[in-house]
């Protein structure tokens with residue numbers, strides 16, 4: 376055993392025991408989904424994109440329904456009935472799809488928020504994504520609730536009365552809403568307002584969804600094709616098996632109609648009648664504020680942001696292309712060098728993941744000079760000190776086959792694998808490892824390099840394992856050089872609870888390395904020695 380590494384900047388597992396237990400349970404559930412759908416199409420990893428997809432299904436079917444909808448209060452109910460019976464082929468399916476996709480939408484949004492919280496994404500640099508997500512829940516809810524009113528059946532009236540009574544508990548309305556409503560009934564003017572709200576609120580929601588993803592580069596706003604197809608097919612089948620229907624026409628004379636609420640959208644009404652409007656507003660307001668403040672409860676220290684060293688930056692833009700959180704911008708050069716651009720980091724957006732350092736062409740351990748300076752670096756984990764650690768670790772290796780593990784602080788704890796024949800180093804994200812470090816290790820005498828990161832498609836910094844795979848396959852810069860014996864490089868995607876799986880991956884890799892002919896590795900090293908002179 377030897378000490379090759381600096382202590383991790385953050386432990387892979389941190390949080391309250393409740394959140395850790397839930398996280399463990401979530402990982403187990405997601406393992407099941409991985410087996411059924413494959414890691415990349417796992418629906419749990421595409422909840423945000425699925426929410427986008429469902430929004431457009433709801434908007435599309437809504438636009439079709441609107442074409443046959445009578446916007447007068449007297450004609451609305453009958454027009455919905457016509458749609459249900461078949462105003463045009465499959466119009467009934469369109470209505471049912473509109474309703475069921477709305478139900479799925481609210482469910483998926485809640486699951487997405489819950490998953491983000493369980494995974495610890497309500498804190499730190501993600502505060503913006505979290506805080507901008509909270510009002511979306513209300514907007515989704517208000518959009519769906521308002522849809523039920525347009526059917527203008529008994530359920531609509533019940534929901535409308537309950538909502539106006541609840542709104543009346545706010546000092547702003549002073550009890551006037553329900554009073555006017557009972558006195559005048561639902562006029563065409565009021566009904567037009569309801570229609571306006573049912574179109575306006577979803578448009579505000581769309582704007583909110585756009586705002587929500589502004590601090591994420593390459594946001595996954597579309598689920599994988601198979602998932603989108605499967606979800607649509609399931610919703611269509613449900614629409615055919617159990618078509619959405621209306622209640623009896625609205626009747627203001629009926630004091631308390633016997634209705635069957637949609638528990639996803641209308642559970643708030645029985646809650647209102649069981650408590651009081653004021654109490655419900657206080658509870659809803661307190662919950663919203665608490666959720667909005669969650670990123671700062673308790674306040675946490677953020678690690679220092681990445682820093683650019685202009686003397687080592689040629690303005691290539693790779694850090695800009697690879698940053699998962701739009702923290703890097705390319706600006707006109709300011710240091711007088713004859714280069715068009717330079718990288719600039721916005722510290723407020725930076726996740727301190729180090730992926731940019733892994734992308735920078737200056738982050739190569741082969742550069743001469745006692746201290747390795749790179750174009751963009753993490754002050755708390757400079758690439759230069761990582762090279763020195765690696766060199767020390769490689770020098771201490773004994774036995775065969777000798778392996779170096781390039782680990783990730785957010786994934787399974789690679790440090791547990793350290794042994795006399797295994798050097799382990801860990802960085803904030805596995806994509807902080809430039810491919811040239813793989814070559815450096817192989818040239819320095821190891822028999823194999825294992826890169827260990829988060830589960831496939833579930834990188835803590837979103838894009839890490841995708842970039843690694845592309846860099847290793849030569850599809851992305853900086854790429855692993857074609858002369859490197861790729862059969863001696865392996866990846867292992869294991870989450871923070873998958874320590875045993877990672878140990879198994881290493882054992883399998885060792886077995887494979889043991890069976891490989893040594894000639895190609897020897898040739899690669901000899902060729903490099905000749906090139907290096």
Ligand code: HEM
Pocket residue numbers: 422423424426427484485487488489491496497501504505506508509511512515584587588591593594595596835836837
């Ligand atoms: C209409 C509702 C919503 C939609 C359409 C939506 C969509 C998305 C999408 C597409 C992403 C990017 C995923 C990726 O590419 O990695 C995302 C990220 C995120 N969302 Fe939402 N979201 C919604 C509601 C919420 C809610 C209610 C919360 C929590 C209160 C939330 C919290 C987050 C967080 C924390 C991230 C950042 C994940 C990361 O940085 O890795 N979202 N959302």
Ligand code: SF4
Pocket residue numbers: 680681697698699700701702703720724725726727728729730731732
């Ligand atoms: S450390 Fe991560 S978030 Fe910060 S600039 Fe680099 S790639 Fe972007």
Ligand code: SF4
Pocket residue numbers: 683687688689690691692693694695717718731734735736737750751
């Ligand atoms: S990757 Fe490095 S050299 Fe290229 S723009 Fe970014 S800091 Fe500069």
